[in-house]
Each structure stands twice: as C-alpha cells, then as structure tokens.
Amino acid sequence: MEEMKQWTNELQQWIHQALHWIHQIPSVQIYVSIGVLFLTTVFLLLACLFRRTKYNTIVLAGLSGSGKTVLFHRFQDGSLPQGTNTSLDPNEGNFVLYSESTEKGKIKHVHLVDVPGHSHLRLYEYLPQTAGLIFVVDALEFLPNCHAAAEYLYDILTKTSVVKRNIPVLILCNKTDKVTAHTKEFIRKQLEKAIDRLRASRNAISAADISNEFTLGIVGEAFAFSQCHNKVTIAEASGLTGDIVQAEQFIREHIRP
Numbered sequence: 001m002e003e004m005k006q007w008t009n010e011l012q013q014w015i016h017q018a019l020h021w022i023h024q025i026p027s028v029q030i031y032v033s034i035g036v037l038f039l040t041t042v043f044l045l046l047a048c049l050f051r052r053t054k055y056n057t058i059v060l061a062g063l064s065g066s067g068k069t070v071l072f073h074r075f076q077d078g079s080l081p082q083g084t085n086t087s088l089d090p091n092e093g094n095f096v097l098y099s100e101s102t103e104k105g106k107i108k109h110v111h112l113v114d115v116p117g118h119s120h121l122r123l124y125e126y127l128p129q130t131a132g133l134i135f136v137v138d139a140l141e142f143l144p145n146c147h148a149a150a151e152y153l154y155d156i157l158t159k160t161s162v163v164k165r166n167i168p169v170l171i172l173c174n175k176t177d178k179v180t181a182h183t184k185e186f187i188r189k190q191l192e193k194a195i196d197r198l199r200a201s202r203n204a205i206s207a208a209d210i211s212n213e214f215t216l217g218i219v220g221e222a223f224a225f226s227q228c229h230n231k232v233t234i235a236e237a238s239g240l241t242g243d244i245v246q247a248e249q250f251i252r253e254h255i256r257p
Helices: 002-025 029-050 070-076 120-129 144-156 160-164 184-202 245-253
Strands: 057-062 089-094 110-114 130-138 171-176 232-236
Touching: 002 144, 057 070, 070 089, 070 110, 070 130, 070 160, 070 245, 089 232, 120 130, 120 144, 120 160, 130 144, 130 184, 130 245, 144 160, 144 171, 144 184, 171 184, 171 245
Parallel strands: 057 110, 057 130, 130 171, 171 232
Antiparallel strands: 089 110
8 A cells, every 4th residue: 555655646746747847838839749749640640541552453454365355254253255356345343253252251352354455545544543463465476466565565664653553563474275385484585675675766765755654674784574663573374274373373462351
C-alpha cells in the first residue's frame, strides 16, 4: 500500500509539472502543434490506405494470332475454344483461375482482360488499374513478327502509366509445345536486339515527339530487359495443351488475397 501511495504521489507531481509547463507555452504554439499533429496523422492514414490499394486486373496483350484468346479461356474455365477467329473486342471477365476453382479458402478473383492485337489504344485504357501485364508472343511464328512485337513491347515499356506505376511485365512465349517453336532464351535475345535498334532510331527523334515517354536502357550499352524501369520476366506456355503454370504463377504473385 505504501508503494502504491508513493507511486500515486509521484504521478500527481508529474501531472502537475506537465500542466505547469503547458501553461507556460503561448497558446499560438499549442494550436500550431495540434494542427501539425492533426495534418501528420491524416497524411499517414491516407498514405497507408494508398499503399493498401490492391489492383486485380491482369492484361493479356500482344500481336494478333499470338494465342491470347485461347489463354484467356484456359485461365477462365480450362476450355479450348474452337476456331482461330481474331478477336475484335476485348474479352473480359472477373473470376477465380480455373486451376484454383476447387481449392478451399478465400481465393481472390482475377479481372482478366484480353486486348485485341490491333487495338493498342484499348490497352492503355486498362493500364491505370493493371496489376500485371502478360505480353504474349507466338513462339512458332516468332521471326516474321519479331519487329512488330518489339515495337509493341517498346511502346508498353516506355509508357508513362506503366513505368510510374512500376507494372510488372511477363513476356509469355506461347505455343512452345510445337517442336519447331523457338526457345524463350532465343526470343528474349532477339527482342532485346530489336528493341535496341528501335531505341537508337527513336532517340534520334526530337524530344518534343517523345516528351510523354520514358527512355529505355543505359546509354552506351546494348539493351537488356534487366535495364527496364519495371520488372520484366520471360516464361513459356502452351494454350493448346493447357500448360500455363508459369503464367498462373505470375498472376497469383501480383493478385494477392
């Protein structure tokens, strides 16, 4: 009891001293301090909420004929669509990945968008909400389309909305089940060389023409995807056989519960 009484007396003395110190501070300083504390608290709360914003949109982009629509249906319901008709409008859906549809527990839905190969402008509409972008390449007919694919990929990797939001990009080499398909390492090297040539030619354009783009690579060095502002990885898949594990891993890595 004596110790408790002593502790209470010491606490009262401390409170008295604190109140005395506060009364000595001019009221203006007190109001300013309260205001700063309030604004700091609001800023921290907003920053916390912003950091917790989680996007669940994954975009499939690439040239026409690369197999994006087949991959879309594989992700959605595991089906293999009949025919090879080129999509004119985006395929879009909000669903649990087919490979995870039988799993128990809370699994976050994926908002998947398959953008037609000819519609680059439609792609840019989705970028502000994109958590990850899968750029599909036809590994079977790669060489004839290498330059066009490199141009499309260059535009993506220098896009302000991609770089500033640090959107991860997966280059997905599709149709690798075919014996004559090119390997992902071959495709990576050829795309890097093609983008390096594009970089040299586009850097020669006046700054006014590329004012809204970021530059790629390191000056004086050959271009490599490792030099990009945002993370770029490469993987293989086969929409025909349903071998899409690496693509699913990319999706799940960037779409968290």
